[in-house]
Amino acid sequence: MPSSTPSLVSKCTVFPDRNSTIGDLKLSVSDLAMLSCHYIQKGCLFNLPPGSLPFHSFIPLLKSSLARTLSLFPPLAGRLKTDSDGYVFIDCNDAGVDFVHVTATGFFIHDLLAPPDVPESFKEFFAFDRKVSYCGHVSPILAVQVTELADGVFIGCSVNHAVTDGTSFWNFFNTFAQVFRGVDNISKVPDFRRESVLISEAVLRLPEGGPKVNFNANGPLRERIFSFSRGAIQKLKARTNNRRRTGNHNGDVINALELTGKQRNDPFQEEDRIVRSRVKSAVAETGEISSFQSLCALLWRAVTRARKMSASKMTTFRMAVNCRQRLEPKLDQYYFGNAIQSIPTYASAGDVVSRDLRWCAEQLNKNVKAHDDATVRRFVEEWERNPRCFPLGNPDGASITMGSSPRFPMYDNDFGWGRPVAIRSGGANKFDGKISAFPGREGSGSVDLEVVLAPETMAGLESDSEFLRYASSFLL
Known part of the structure; x- marks a missing residue:
């Protein structure tokens, strides 16, 4: 890796180009639970095509585009x-956001993507490293850092996790890119209404000075990106559903429909709500286990084997679910804020490693299917009886937490330089067993998993034959 370190060029505050007309927005149950979490840190790595403007010419354009975007997302400037x-x-007081310009021209894109482990350098491409969301009382809710590389650019956004979840985060990022490209008609307008059961009268009592993260943020960890192609995902799903890929007509139809539904993250395909409705109907009729649940089951088994726990040890697989469309009445799909809940699935290490892949996937599938309006409301009621921040981490060494989603439109962020080369995150909210799911760059239902594990567990995963049958390293 190059020996040079990123160097600060400039830092300033960017304000919305129009005054906010939105009043105070009360934090929801899902928002409040995130006050002890780090800011979300996600960013996009781009090639700069030959003949582009000099890099310094982009900076004022990015600032003015950010100012216009903030007018569409006033909470981010509050x-x-x-x-x-x-x-x-x-x-929503228009206090502004941080904009940071950094140069790191000792780094080439290939240098950053070639190593098997994600380089520590990416942590330097984000502002607000490990800042806790409660700090949004005195710190900006958003910081954008633009890092100039030898042959590209990295745009990293750090956003308060008590203000946004992944859906809101990527809607902002997509809109920022659209505004920069000069798109006038912004179709994905955020909804700031606070009218659902998630808005509670319960009070979260916090310690003086605010909450802290409840996991060791400095423990020894390794981080890798594992990629799963469309073909690998189809084979995995066919195996989970105990059938040959060509031996079940209904299964083949569902595979095709599910794949088409996921292609809304592919810039060459348009979103098709009718197709997604047909997918849900077909899955319900046949009891099919989804591609993503199949992938989660594969990971659960492999990581549990690598941890070499006793058969009686209870393991937990947590999946974050979007509650917007689970509630009745439904929230707007672009509801701004956190509308997520964590679904835990429990099983002994012995069951996870000795039973087949389908059994593990079925445990996940049952919990996800059962998380309906009544379950969402029950989670809210339980929180109201005991208001608390979300206990992120892995205190017993037997947990896996799956965050983000391969359905988020991460590769839709085109600032005029083409699609991102890769998506990467900073050092926020990382601990042994934290997994983040990204869409694969090739689209078509491919998935990348950002896997963070203790070094000895990662070594076991890297030699797990079942896992490696489907996974490959991220390739540029």
Whole structure:
């Protein structure tokens, strides 16, 4: 790797180009639970095509585009505040966001993507490293860092996790790219209404000075990106559903429909709601286990084997689910804020490694299918009886937490330089067993998993024959 280190060129505050007309927004149950989490850190790596403008010419254009985008997302330019009763709000006061310009021309894109492990350098491509979301009372809710590389650019966004979840985060990022390209008609307008069961009268009592992360953020870890092609995913799903890929007509139809539904992350395909409806109907009728649940089951088995735990040890696989369309009445699909809940699935290490792949996938599938409106409301009621921040981490050494989603439109962020080469994250919210799912760059239902594990567990995963039958390293 190059020996040079990133160097700060400039830092400033960017304000919305229009005054906010939105009042205070009360944090929801899902928002409040994230006050002890780090800011979300996700970014896009781009090639700069030959003949592009000099890099310094992009900076004022990015700032002005950000200012226009903030006018569409006023909460991001605000600050958190707590009233005398203990309720926490977003004050949409146009206080502005941080914009940071960094140069790191000692780094080439290939240098960053070639090593098997994700380089520590990516942590330097984000502002607000390991900043806790409660700090949004005094710090900006958003920071954008633009890092100039030898042959490309990295745009990294750090956003307060008590203000956004992944759906809201990527809607902002996509809109920022569209505004920069000069798109006038922004179709994915965020919905700031606070009218659902997620808005509670319960008060979260916090310690003086605010909450802290409840995991060791400095433990020894390794991080790798494993890629799963369309073909590998189809083979895995066919195996999970105990059939040959060509031996079940209904299964083949569902595979095709599910794949088409996922292609809304592929810039060469348009979103088709009718297709997704047919997918859900077909899956319900046949009891099919989805591609993603199949992939999660594969990971659960491989990581559990690598941890070499006793058969009686209870393991946990947590999956974050979007509650927007699970609630009745449904929330707007672009509801701005956190609308997520964590579904835990429990099984002994002995069962996970000795039973077949389908059994593991079925445990996940049952919990996801059961998470309906009544379950969402029950989770809210349980939180109201005991308001608390989300206990992120892996205290017993037997947990896996799956975050993000391969359905997020990460590769739709085209600033005029073409699609991103890769998606990467910073050092936020990382611990042994933290997994993040990204769409594969090739689209068509491919998936990348960002896997963070203890070094000895990663070594076991790297030699797991079942896992390696389907996974490959990220390739440029």
